[in-house]
Structure formats: C-alpha cells, structure tokens
Amino acid sequence: MAGIRTARRHIFPAGRFILGMRASRTIQHAIAYLLIAVFLFFALLPVAWMFSNAFKTLEQMRITFPIQWIPNPVTLENFADGWRARDWLLHLRNTLMLAVFVLIPTMASCILAAYAFARMRFPGSELLMLLNISFMLMPDFVTMVPRYVMMARMGWVGTWLPAIIPSMLALNPAMVFVLRQFFRAIPNELSEAARLDGCNDLIILWRVIIPLSKPILALQIVLIIAWAWNDLLFPLLYLKDKSMQTLTLAMMGFIGSRGDTQWGAMMAMSVLVSLPMMVLSYYGQRYFTEGFTLTGIKG
C-alpha cells in the first residue's frame, strides 16, 4: 500500500501541491513544532538552570528579566568551592568499585540463569520464570530489613561483601528476564549447528549466544553503572563509612551541610556529578531502543 502511494507521488509530483492538503499539513507541522518547543522548554529548564547557575555568583543569581542564561562575567569560584568541601575522587572511586563489584558477578550468574530459562527444557521452567517475574515486580523495600539483619549478623556491613555476594546469586530478576527474552529470540539453528559440531552448552553460550547478545549486554552494563551512580538505599545501609561512600551519598551530605547561600557550589557539584551520566546515557540510549524493540515485552 505504502509502495503504491510513494510511486504515485513520484509519478505525479503535482499531486503534492494540491492547495488544501498542503496548507493543512503546514499548519499541523507548525502546531507540532510549537508543542515540541513548549515541552522541551519545560523539560530542559531545570538542566539549563543547573548549568547556568553553576557559573554565577550569588549576586548574579537574583532573577531579572530577560533571564541571563550566560552569566557575565563567568565565575569558576563555585567549582573550586564545591571541590574543596569533600574528597570527591574517593567517592568517585567508591562508585566505580560498587559498579564493578556488582556488574561482574551479576552478569555471570544472570547469563547462566537466563540461558537455562531460555534454551533448556526442564520441569517447572515456566513456573520458576513466573516466580522470577514476581520478584522482578516486588519492591526492594519488601526484603530490605531482613536482608540487612542477615548481613549484619554475618558481619558484612562495612565491607563490600553485601554488594558482591548477592550479585553472585543472580539477584537481579529483571536482568534474568530481559536476557531470557533476548536469548529466546536467537534462532535455534545456530546453537544446534554448534551442538552437532560437538559443542556443549557452556561453549554454545560463550561462542554463539553472548556474541549475538552484545546490544542487550551493553544495555545491562549501562544500567548497572547508572544504578551505582544513582542508588541511595544500598550505600545508605551498607556503605555508610566515609571511606566507602558513593557519590550519591556524598552529595546527600554535601547538600545537607549547605545553607541557603551556597547554591553556586551545589549547582557546580551537580554539574560535575551529572555530566558523566549524561554522556553515558547518550551512548546507552541506542542500546535501550535496540534492546527493547528486539526483546519485546510480550512475554
């Protein structure tokens, strides 16, 4: 159908210039542009505000109309001020450590579980998957307290073990589910061919499934780094010690200790904390769309 219409358009280009159609199309586009502009203005306002005010002195922050988006003169005092307040490099290191400690064992255990769910037949697989989906949709707060008490009893609080051990046990039901959906969509012929060549499941997983799942695995990596960068609950419970605090927890202390007059330093540190995530998300978004469309959510 679409083919015929495009063909007609090329054969009778005059058809596009029928007056009424053209006018209504123009109006529609004008309205769309207007709405997109309004939406983007409000969506981007806080971000622009953060960047703009990070470079302003307290005097310049008083709002005048029209709003001065690019301050004159530009000050870097806020960044120096914010940087001195805390050992940000230490908190950055802790954040990256948390990401790595969670990422590697989670990937290993979830890939194994997802492969079993997607590619192997065993009694009760449907039921266990349903269980996994239930855990996926269960808020973390349900198990938070008993988990903490367990880990405290074992003396793990204040170490990195609460990040590492649960990660080894595939305690990321969402990842198990998403990977299973993706693995299931990979054509069976590929793994069967490998099996006829004498490969066992581990080799098939390593040589066939994982190389074909790069976009979804990349997405999972981005998501875990973003989690380590964003999460407050986990560090609040397990990484309370100053030497272990992640960026979010450090920001919490930083925000709490600032009075009404230190907005500049707060905005400057927000910019510094936000920029790496904005860059990462920019590169991660294409995996998101790719992974999401290919995986499907139709069960």
Place this chain on the structure above:
Amino acid sequence: MTSPLLSGPQPGLDPAEAPGLLDRLARGRNFRRRLLPFLFLLPWFVGVLTFQAYPILDSFYHSFTIYDVFQPAKWIGFRNYVNLADNDYTRKALMNTLLYVAVSVPGGLVVGLLQALLLNVKVRGLPLFRTLAIVPGTVPVAGAAAVFLFIWSPNLGLINSFLKILGFPRGQAWLTDPVMVKWVFIFMTIQGGIGMLIFLAGLQNVPQELYDAAKIDGAKSIQTLFKVTLPMLTPYTLFNLLTSLIGAFQMFASPMLMTGGGPAGGSTFYGQLIYENAFRYFKMGHAAALSWILFVISMLIVFLLFRTSASWVYYEGGN
C-alpha cells in the same frame, strides 16, 4: 571427566547394576542433560531461597512480634498492624504514598504518552528533539535533587521569583510547608522519562499498513489515535503501568536528599517509613508488618493487572 556432583549416588548409574557400556553411557549423558539446567540455575536458586523467600517469611513472622534486633523477638499477635493504623506519622506517610500513586502514576502515564506521540510526528529535526527530550532523565538523582532544591527555594528560587513577577511578592514556602511539600514531589515526578522512551519504542512497532488502511477508510487523526494507535500500544501501557506502580512504592531517594522526609513527615513516603522504623527507631516488628503489607499490595497489583490484561491489552497475532 564427570564431576562428583554430576554422578552422585544415583542407583541407575551404579556400574554394577548397569547392563552394558553403551546403555550406561547413554543414561549418564541423559542424566547429565537433565541435571545441567539446574546446575546453571544453582546460583539463582540459592539467591531466591536466601535473599528472597527467607526475608519474606522472616518479615511475616516478625510482623507479629516486638523485635529490636538486640533482644529476642516477643510474640504480640496483630498489635503491630493495629498500631500502624493508630500512629499519626504512619498514617501521614501512607496517605502521602496513596496520593502519590493516585496522581503521579496516571499523570506520568498520560504525560509520557503525549510526549511520545509528539516526538513521533514526522517533522524536520526529529532526531535532535528526541535526544534533547531524553536529557532531563539522564541527570542523576543527586544532581536533580540539588537543582530542584534551588528551583523551589523561597528566596532565590525560580518558581517564587516567577510568582513575584506575576504579583505575588511573598511567594510560597514550598519545601518547608508540611502540606505543600508532598505536592512538590508529586508534581516533580510527573514526567515522561523512561515511560516516554518505552511508548516511543512501541509507536515504532505499529505497522504502517494499519495507518494506511485507516486513511483509506477516511478516518480522522483523532479516530486513528483511538482506534489504531492506542490499542496497538496497550502492551506497552501495561508494562509502563506495572513498572510505574511498583516504582511509586520505591520512591525514596529524592525526598531523602531534598527534605529528609520533612517537615513533620510531610514528604515521608512508604519506603522511608520502613527505613525509619527499622533503622532509626529499631521497631523491627513495625518494619516487618509494613514490608508484608507492601508485599501483599505489590503482588495484588501484579495479579490484578495480569488478570484483567486479557480484556484490554491487544497482542498482535492473538498471542
């Protein structure tokens, strides 16, 4: 070759009982093949038992006790549940959460859908607009908290400065007013975010033929929207509804960072309620009861949505 774990004490595998070498090999391989999935799932099983099932059962037991971790738990029957209903602080947090769920979830869904529809209109510069639309969602919560603290602040804040220009010189105490503060959080979280991305992905999956057919039948845009686009988006709507409902109960970081739940519990939501009961007041019994209520609520939501989904979610190909 075979690890001891794989060739455990299985009677059929005992060499003395096995009739022939070939048969034995075949059986061994078969057995291994049947065991292999469970081996792959071993970490998952251990995780489910130790960090999911056990905590849920543990909460269930402790929700009927007085327990402060330091002394053994004491059985008190349903008193925790009764106390929760009586406690002002708890009731406030529960009301805040319900309000948040009732306003922010449908609001976020509608806004996300509208944004996605808007970013699906084929205009020039669309890729740039889509990239820009994603930017606010990429700001980490710590950064966003600081910025919104600034924007809603009484003196230098953007909102109050704007109100001043409109002729309200005194402005409004947003984050320090126990009634207003929860609305700030509700309003702040009504945004498309990841829901918009998911709707946008869904819009790409609507087959062009359906739009063409609708056009030939003379359908107006609004009819196409309600008769073609929205029905085709229902699987994505279900997904967004599930995740945002569950997410609403997870709301924790931004109030903790911005107001600490105050003033006077005005911005305390469910997650923080459990957190404070457990780790500030050491009322583990209360925390356990709250955890269990949350568990029941979330499973009920999932069950109801899946049960009713057959009647309103359209799966292409009648799946």
